[in-house]
Amino acid sequence: MSVTNIHQAKTNLSKLIEAAERGEEVIIARNGKPVAAIVPIAPPNLDEKDTPGKRIEDIWAGKLAGSDPEW
Template sequence: MLANMLEAKNNLSRLVAAAERGEEVILARDGKPVAKIVPLRMARVAPPGSMRGRIHLSPDWDSPETNAEVAALFEASVLRGL
């Protein structure tokens, strides 16, 4: 579907509904295509807790040694300017 700017201004709701139905909606200025109205595809977000049972942590993940190692990595990246 091709719509000029004046038509788009006056019928925006109809044009958006057409795009939502999967129709290609092209906007034109002086008969030349300049833009397209497309439906917004939202990313599906996993609900909280959906990874339960899929992630396994090492028993020492929060040990003083591991924390010191992580802190050293952060400090090294700050010194390198990362």
């Protein structure tokens, strides 16, 4: 766990986020008093059906009806 002041955090935000991605916790302080934390989060646990960008076969099967048979 590291502590940094607000000015340093603004200057080095991308490095602090990289530290959080590595599992480190970063405390941000104002005038030496902790006010916020950058912490790692667990990746979302997605089911195969909920995976973004993945095509799901037959998801609309039987759910749509067309009104124009020639379309």
